[in-house]
Amino acid sequence: MNVLWTAQYDMVQMARAVLLDYCDTVSPADFVAENTGFGRGGSMRNLLVHIGHTYQYWTGFHALGREMEYPSYEKVPDVSACRDFFRSIDQLVETFISHYRDADAVQLASRRDDKVTVTTPLQVFTHVITHEFHHKGQILSISRHLGYTPVDTDIIR
8 A cells, every 4th residue: 555645645734835825926915815704714825734734634543543733724824834743744644555555454543532432544544645735725726715726736637
């Protein structure tokens, strides 16, 4: 699975780079402007940070058993800081892929708020990347609501 997951995550990173390049064209005020119609803080920036937090929780805490430090939205104030944050996420995902390279069906369990969650590495990997694309669509929708014309950030464009 290591080769396939690595290739797939490379495509995720390329799509993310297109999104972040697009975010560079959005005014700093619009990038952090909250829209109550969207969850998780409702701004482009906040959704990007939420995406990163999700990678941290599932790949870092749940799958690798690491204590994670989740930056607040304010600690990631702009697109440049988002890029820095995602570089740390990329390292975490690389570690996750390397650790589970031949164990995609092993059972992973973690406890949070008296709830035990059991998954496999394949489920975790699938969850975090599909979650990113779900929120990427919301980020582009927020930009459209702010008067911008979104770019195509699909893997196949």
